[in-house]
Amino acid sequence: MTPVLATSDLAVGYSGRPVVEHIDLTLLPGQALSLVGVNGSGKSTLLKTIAGLLEPISGEMKVFGDVPGAAPNRVAYLGQFHAAAEGLLPMQVRDVVLMARYRRRGLLGRLTRADHAVVEASLERLEIGRLATKPLRALSGGQQRRVHLAHVLASEADLLLLDEPTAGLDAGANERYAQLIREELDRGASVAVATHDVRDAARADCVVLLAGRVIAAGAPRDVLTQEQLAHAFGIALLAIPHGDHTDLIVPEDAHAHDEHGMHDRHGHA
């Protein structure tokens, strides 16, 4: 089976300067990968490199057995931030999601009924069907995030790269997101998520803990330990055992030193 993603001694960064080095990863179809770390730890840089938006600095990286960016129809990417033009862009929600089908039809190929059906289904899966004709710029930040997630789903890609996908989502939307990711994995897609939400990361098959370098990589149970998380986040997390799992909680007295928005984050490991 060709791995969806395979890296060997990979270094990623900007302008020739590495942000993270010595990355060895393999992701198979239907598997989920979580990249965990504080801001600036290299999560987004790695995701962008997998997406083909950045050149690897050194080492090897294969996406679907080829160089990153060689299979645009098979990769979908949700960035952490979106272009400033969105505040101005006169585009309806449905049109934004429909753009996910452009790559399949090329420059002038007609969009099919199936394309439109996928778009409608994606809108419904994110529970934003009623917003379909609303201008994107009229939506709240959380609603816009759902539109971007619908765009990713509508691409029907084999590899979903999601950078902080739950940022701005409320609790209900968060649960819906977790369910959608399970559905995507069930259909055989692979998912790589950059997050600093430990609970979200714990659902993955493989977790990579980053802090400018790879601190640990492997199964969540082995990686998301109190000691390694303290190393990655620079603060101690309280471990509260609950039968078959452990809750990881940022302690109150750590908040004074928290520079990375980790307030009240809970995690299971």
Add this chain to the structure above:
Amino acid sequence: MRSLISPFLNNPFMTRSLIAGILVAVSCSIAGTFVVLRGLAFLGDALAHGVLPGVAGALLLGAPGVLGAAVGAGLMIGGVNLVTRKSRLSSDTAIGLLFVGMLGLGVMMVSRSTSFTGDIVGILFGEILGVSRSDIVQQAIALVVVGVFARVFARPLLMLSFDPEQADIAGWPSRRFETLLLLMVTVCVVMSFQTVGTLLVFGMLLAPAGTGALIARRVWAMMAWGALFGSLSVWAGLLISYHFDLAAGASVVVVAVALFFVVFTIQAVRESLAQRRTGSVAPVG
């Protein structure tokens, strides 16, 4: 009422000006829509002025001004790309440097020449009232070229406007399509400078598309509104110029900018009233 139409019916030069102006307005609204959405107004401005030394050089050598303008625009785009890529300077610094450099060079060339057939005012403001049939044909060609570009590359240009990274992911490199967009702007500038001038073509790139952005819900509607507002500006500007003996090209652009502020004010008042209404029915406590 007759005074709104008769100047165009009774004076062939006004008819030609109106047709050429509307062709400029429509092609500029197509390219201008993407310029506004991508936030490339400064580069558009620089491009419009960067053609000046090219035009001056061509006229001095006896070559067509259009050719010189194309060379000037090419140098401008190439220079901005080079400085941005090879230095740590931001693109607006690179654009600013080339902008003043090219403009200064153009003025130097014009001031040195005693045999210069045009003048700086003519290049900057054009001669919309002196439009010939061949100018109209040239404008029509520009409109067709820009229109075909916009249709064929609509999807990458839309994705570029939405998010350049999404265009890259889709296999449509944002850099390449941004250059294509600049090529569209160049066609507008180069083919229109004789009609409305380099300064005013920039106004037609921004003002109608900007006005369209205030009211449109879709990108194509923004273009259509831009074309409508642009054409309206041409008609009203020419009329103002005719009846009050004012500079025609400048009148057109002033009307286009004024229309923007009229629509902007109406929008602001409507939004403020809507907010007040929402506030008055909101539960208190």
